[in-house]
Amino acid sequence: MRNILSDKVQNIKPSGIRKFFDIVSEMKDAISLGVGEPDFETPWHIRDEGIFALEKGKTFYTSNAGLKELRIEISNYLKRVQNLDYDPMKEVLVTVGGSEAIDIGLRAMINPGDEVIIPQPSYVSYEPCAYLAGAKPVLLNLKAENNFRLTPKELEDAITNKTKVLILPYPNNPTGAIMEQDDLEKIAEIIIKKDIFVMSDEIYSALTYKGKHVSIANISGMKERTLLINGFSKAYAMTGWRLGYACAPKELISQMTKIHQFAIMCAPTTSQYAAIDALKNGDEDVEKMRMAYNQRRRFLMNAFKEMNLDCFEPYGAFYVFPCIKEFGMTSEEFATKFLEEEKVAVVPGTAFGVSGEGYLRISYAYSIENLKIAINRLKHFIQNLRFNA
Amino acid sequence: MREELLAIIEKNSRIDLQELAVLLGVQEVDVVNELSKLEAEGVICGYHTLIDWEKTSIEKVTALIEVKVTPQRGQGFDKIAERIYNYPEVKSVYLISGGYDLLVTLEEKTLKEISRFVSDKLSTLDSVLSTATHFILKKYKDHGTIIDKKHEDIREVITP
Numbered sequence: 001m002r003n004i005l006s007d008k009v010q011n012i013k014p015s016g017i018r019k020f021f022d023i024v025s026e027m028k029d030a031i032s033l034g035v036g037e038p039d040f041e042t043p044w045h046i047r048d049e050g051i052f053a054l055e056k057g058k059t060f061y062t063s064n065a066g067l068k069e070l071r072i073e074i075s076n077y078l079k080r081v082q083n084l085d086y087d088p089m090k091e092v093l094v095t096v097g098g099s100e101a102i103d104i105g106l107r108a109m110i111n112p113g114d115e116v117i118i119p120q121p122s123y124v125s126y127e128p129c130a131y132l133a134g135a136k137p138v139l140l141n142l143k144a145e146n147n148f149r150l151t152p153k154e155l156e157d158a159i160t161n162k163t164k165v166l167i168l169p170y171p172n173n174p175t176g177a178i179m180e181q182d183d184l185e186k187i188a189e190i191i192i193k194k195d196i197f198v199m200s201d202e203i204y205s206a207l208t209y210k211g212k213h214v215s216i217a218n219i220s221g222m223k224e225r226t227l228l229i230n231g232f233s234k235a236y237a238m239t240g241w242r243l244g245y246a247c248a249p250k251e252l253i254s255q256m257t258k259i260h261q262f263a264i265m266c267a268p269t270t271s272q273y274a275a276i277d278a279l280k281n282g283d284e285d286v287e288k289m290r291m292a293y294n295q296r297r298r299f300l301m302n303a304f305k306e307m308n309l310d311c312f313e314p315y316g317a318f319y320v321f322p323c324i325k326e327f328g329m330t331s332e333e334f335a336t337k338f339l340e341e342e343k344v345a346v347v348p349g350t351a352f353g354v355s356g357e358g359y360l361r362i363s364y365a366y367s368i369e370n371l372k373i374a375i376n377r378l379k380h381f382i383q384n385l386r387f388n389a
Numbered sequence: 390m391r392e393e394l395l396a397i398i399e400k401n402s403r404i405d406l407q408e409l410a411v412l413l414g415v416q417e418v419d420v421v422n423e424l425s426k427l428e429a430e431g432v433i434c435g436y437h438t439l440i441d442w443e444k445t446s447i448e449k450v451t452a453l454i455e456v457k458v459t460p461q462r463g464q465g466f467d468k469i470a471e472r473i474y475n476y477p478e479v480k481s482v483y484l485i486s487g488g489y490d491l492l493v494t495l496e497e498k499t500l501k502e503i504s505r506f507v508s509d510k511l512s513t514l515d516s517v518l519s520t521a522t523h524f525i526l527k528k529y530k531d532h533g534t535i536i537d538k539k540h541e542d543i544r545e546v547i548t549p
Contacts, residue, residue, distance in 0.1 A: 018548040025546050035544050124548075291393060295412040302411040367540070368412075 012128045015351065020335065024345040032345040032366075033374050036173060038237035038318070039365045040292075043285040046236060046278045053273035060269065064261040065253075066094025066245070067272045073279040074245050082205070082215055084223070090250040093257050094267045098203045098231040098244035099125060100260070105199055105227045105246055106133040106165070108255040114164035119150050120353025121321075121361075122169040123201065130167075138163070141355035144323065147312050148177035152186045159190070165197050168216055171204035174352045174361035175321040176297075176314020181214045188219040199227045203244070206235035206286050209294045210315035217247075224249050232271075234317075235286050236278045241271035293318050296364040296371060303375045307382055318365045321349065325358040327385050335360060342377040390415055394423060395432070400533070402436040439532050449496055451480075451525040452503045456491040456511065457518040466490060469516045478506060489521070500524065 024030050041047075065071065071088035078084040086092055095101040106116065106129050116130040119140045130137040140158045142148045155166065170179040179187075191198060198216055205213040217226040231244025246256060260266075300320050304311045311322035324334050331348035339345050347363075349356025364371060390413055397404065397412060406424075410417040427433045442449045458469050466484050473493055474482045481494040493511070497503045507522055528536050 015548040018546075021546040021548075037544060037547075039542070039544070291396070294414075295393075295397070298414045299408075299411055 008132065012131065015124050020339075020345065020347060020351070023339065027339070027343060030339065030343040030345055031370065031374055033362045033364075033371070034345045034347050035363055035365055036319075037239040037365060038234060038289065039367065040237040040289055042236060042238050042241070042274075043278075043282060045281060046238070046274050046285075049277035050241075050270045050274035053270050058269060058273060062094075062266045062269050062272055064266050065092070065257050066267055067269075067276070070094055070272050070276050070279075071245075073276050074247075077279045078247065082213065082218065084215060084217055084228075084247070086247045087250070091247055091253055093246045093253050093260060094272060095231075095244045095246055095260065096264055096267050097233060097242045098201060098229045100264065101227075101229040101231075101244050101246040101256075102126065102199070102201065103129045103132075104256045104259040104263070105229065105248075105252075106130050106135065107259055108252060109133075109165055109197060109199075109227070110135040111164070113162060115160060115162045117155070117158050117163060117166045119154075119167065119169065121148070121172075121174050121349055121356035121359070122167070122352055123173050124352060126167050126169070126201075130165075135164070136162070139353060141353070142175070142177075143355070144312060144359075148172060148175040148321070149179055149183050150187055152190050155187050156190050156194075159194050159196065163194065163196050165199055166191060168198050168200040170200075170202070171208055171213065171316025173204065173317050174319050174347065174349065174356065175359075176317050176319045177312075178208055178210065178213070178314075178316040179216075180211070181218075184214060184216050184219050188216060188222050191225060192221050197225050197227070198222070199229065201229045203229065203231050204234050204317040205230060207290055207293055207318060208316045209290075209297060213316075227252060232275050232278055236275075236282055237289065238271070238275070238278065241268065241274060243267055243271040243275050293364060296366070296368060299368060299371060300362065300364055300375070303379075307379050309378075309382065318363060320362050320364065321359050322362065323359055327382075327389075331357055331359060338378070338381055342381045344374050344377050390419070390423060391427070394420070395427070398433075398436075402438075439534055441528070441536050443528075448498050450498065450500055450503055452495045452497075453523045453525065454493040454495060454507060454511065455485075455489040455521040455523075456493055457489045457520075458491060458514075459516045459518060460490075461516060469514065472514055473511065476506070476510065478502075 021034060024032055071092040071094065074092050075086050075088040078086055102125055110133040112134040114135050115138045116135040117138045117140055118126045119142050127137045138158055140154055142150060170177065200216045202215055215228060217223045217228050227246060227248040229246050232238040232241060301313060304322055309322050311320055314320055327334060331350045335346055335348040347361040349359030349361060393413055406417050406420050410420045460466050461468050470482050470491060473479055478495055478497055479493055480496050483492045484490065485492045495503055495506060507520055511517060511520055530536060
């Protein structure tokens with residue numbers, strides 16, 4: 001029999017996080033700091049709108065691009081919160097999570113052999129999605145000394161005459177790094193000079209702890225070069241609703257809509273109705289959750305300081321990315337030993353790219369009580385390592 | 390910091406000062422100062438504990454009593470409210486808009502004691518026109534806390 005599988009698919013490595021969590025789920029009393037989704041339930045009024053939509057029999061497809069009212073609310077939200085202007089009828093597409101937008105966005109932009117620059121450590125989907133779209137992924141290793149921000153020099157060095165797209169993943173998973181206005185201005189200059197495009201994954205935009213998030217699309221001359229991706233999962237704790245959106249120049253949105261309509265038809269209807277309410281009435285909920293995350297972030301940073309564990313201060317998302325190089329182990333060795341001895345799961349930095357070596361991703365999408373237990377175990381673990389060194 | 394501090398201690402008044410300072414990203418001395426200000430200004434009126442008495446062997450009956458009163462000249466409802474809130478068994482007194490005037494929460498050991506309080510003390514007050522007593526059968530949620538809710542992490546393993 002011939003091989004049922006495509007060579008291309010078989011070439012993709014499975015995600016590094018997976019392997020780890022399979023072990024965790026087997027361990028009974030293990031606690032996890034590994035999960036990359038909010039611990040909050042979706043605010044009740046949003047859930048209630050979803051229920052209401054079902055009760056009213058709103059169980060049909062929506063238009064391919066998404067409910068008109070939702071696209072209008074997305075456009076209003078981006079104007080209100082980020083001062084961005086997008087035409088809800090032509091420049092907004094509602095997708096199945098930000099992840100669908102990443103996939104179809106790359107497929108709509110890439111010609112075979114085009115290079116896509118992927119700064120790492122970052123979310124694990126970019127590379128396989130770029131590869132499946134026919135691009136050559138070019139990995140750019142971000143540095144701790146720059147607080148994992150992308151510098152103009154690094155970008156310029158990575159660009160070749162085949163470069164088409166830069167993926168800009170800020171606020172960043174797994175490092176928690178952000179890019180501020182002046183950082184963005186500097187790289188925008190190069191993007192424009194080199195005539196490339198940006199896929200800006202801003203799924204964590206609502207969760208920043210040092211001023212308001214600025215989008216690369218806010219920088220002059222950049223909106224027409226930017227595919228902005230955002231969604232409801234992180235800001236409104238709506239991961240299971242599978243809802244995101246893409247905003248871009250209308251030529252790109254219309255081609256993305258073509259792929260979306262053939263592959264997906266439309267994003268889930270119930271979720272779309274709930275999301276309208278999230279955008280209209282959810283600002284306060286987002287602020288409450290942001291405040292809670294920020295307290296946990298401060299708690300962890302303080303705990304690291306007390307145990308003398310090197311960690312740059314992250315200002316976004318809900319992750320901290322401490323450095324464990326002093327212990328002379330790889331991230332994976334450290335994480336495995338920590339899990340075995342103290343029964344706490346964290347994700348080795350290398351799951352997010354080779355430049356994550358020497359780091360751990362610790363998620364604070366957990367209650368303070370939970371974090372306290374985990375931190376005590378980390379303290380104990382580190383003390384032993386240092387004592388035996 | 391004030392708003393965030395209040396939000397934290399409203400849920401957990403037992404949190405220690407050092408931890409509070411860490412969560413707020415300020416110095417411990419700032420927390421101490423802000424707390425004493427809040428207490429002096431009467432913003433913080435007390436530090437209470439939310440107890441589910443059902444789970445103890447102590448008998449307690451709680452009633453909500455709607456009270457209609459005649460406001461008194463020059464003093465409105467304040468005077469009659471004071472007459473009522475001075476009873477230690479009265480846990481709260483609110484002035485309410487709508488069909489009646491005062492909402493009184495009363496806590497006693499037995500139903501009998503509650504009815505005695507209403508008939509002997511409350512109804513006999515001069516300005517009280519009428520009362521309607523509602524006994525609380527079960528508390529589902531109190532002070533923003535859902536009673537009996539177990540927190541369980543149901544997030545499944547997912548990649549990425």
